[in-house]
Amino acid sequence: MPVKKRKLPDSDDQKHKCKIASFTRPQIRGVKPISTEALFSSKRCLAWFHNYAGPDKVFGPEAMERFCEDIGVEPENIIMLVLAWHLEAANMGYFTKDEWLRGMTILQCDCTDRLRSKLDYLRSELNDPVAFRSIYRYAFDFSRDKNQRSLDMDTAKSMLALLLERRWPLFPIFQQFLEQSKYKGLNKDQWYNVLEFSKTINTDLSNYDEDGACECSYCHHHDTPSYQTQQRHLKGKRRFHCPSGTLCLILLFCLVLIFPSMHFFYPFNFFSYLTFPLIAS
Incomplete structure (x- = not known):
């Protein structure tokens, strides 16, 4: 039985198949490198705190000076005030364990190096009104x-x-x-x-x-x-103020008895004149 010869593909067919193959070939994307940076650890953060505080669960001024030396910041630097603000520290020169864990968790700092990397961020917050x-x-x-x-x-x-x-x-x-x-x-x-x-x-x-x-x-x-000058002016005005309402009423009654005609002809003007200091006071 004669062997059937295979027909070689035309050059045009070969180009067409290559184009289709190149179009349908799945593209391989580069694999993202896995971050080698460890996640925040509360346990490591607590150990970092006890490195300064010891068994007292609070580190005071002496420990604070050592802490400032480790992060490379002077105790009088305003960065320490910003850090205390993040920790919501209640007393100057002292950090409690609860304040430390709460603030450092927000800042995602559990070691000295991570806090050093945040110093520029803490400083930039001063520019935010x-x-x-x-x-x-x-x-x-x-x-x-x-x-x-x-x-x-x-x-x-x-x-x-x-x-x-x-x-x-x-x-x-x-x-x-x-x-x-x-x-x-x-x-x-x-x-x-x-x-x-x-x-x-x-x-x-x-x-x-x-x-x-x-x-x-x-x-x-x-x-x-x-x-x-303003106070002297006001003090001078107070001298003309009526000392009490009772005195005004007595004075008004006496004048009406002495000058009854004024009571009939000028009651409103006379009363207003006498009682004006009382009303003003």
């Missing part, structure tokens, strides 16, 4: 003595310098004002309004209203000549 406002307000309760409602002046000046010295061109003048003032401290409202004053008042004070409603220490003008 919303975050900075929150950090500024947090600094008041964080740094004040918990037995006092106000922040003592020495601590207030240090914290204000840390927060506003590089952000507010008028801060050197404001610092001199605090040095020369008789204030022993700042309450929470004054602390908040210092920030608002620094953000809203122009450096040349062109939009500053001396009689405005601003409550910060810098805005109070009790020692200025204009304020003293």
Whole structure:
């Protein structure tokens, strides 16, 4: 039986099949490399904490200095305030275990190297107006003595310098004002309004209203000549105010008895004249 010869494909058919094959061939995508970076570990984070705190479950000023040396940050650096804000630390110079675990879990830091890599991020938060406002307000309760409602002046000046010295061109003048003032401290409202004053008042004070409603220490003008002149003016007016309503009524009754005609012809004007100081007071 003769062998049947196979027909060789035409060149056109071969090109057509190659085109189809190349079109339908599944494309092999590159496999994504598996990340070698370990995930956050609460156990490792807790061991990191005990490395500084020891059995006390709180590490204080001495441990804090060693911690700052390890991460390469000075204790007085504002980065430490931002870190304390993330940890929601209640007392300056102290971190508790609960504060540590809560804050470091949010930051996803369980070792020194990871926290070092976050320092630029912590510093960048100071440029966010919303975050900075929150950090500024947090600094008041964080740094004040918990037995006092106000922040003592020495601590207030240090914290204000840390927060506003590089952000507010008028801060050197404001610092001199605090040095020369008789204030022993700042309450929470004054602390908040210092920030608002620094953000809203122009450096040349062109939009500053001396009689405005601003409550910060810098805005109070009790020692200025204009304020003293105003008080003397008001004190002079008070001399003409009726001391009591009873005296006015007695005086009115006596005058009506002495001058009865005035009672009939000018009752409204006379009564208004006598009682106006009482109403005004």
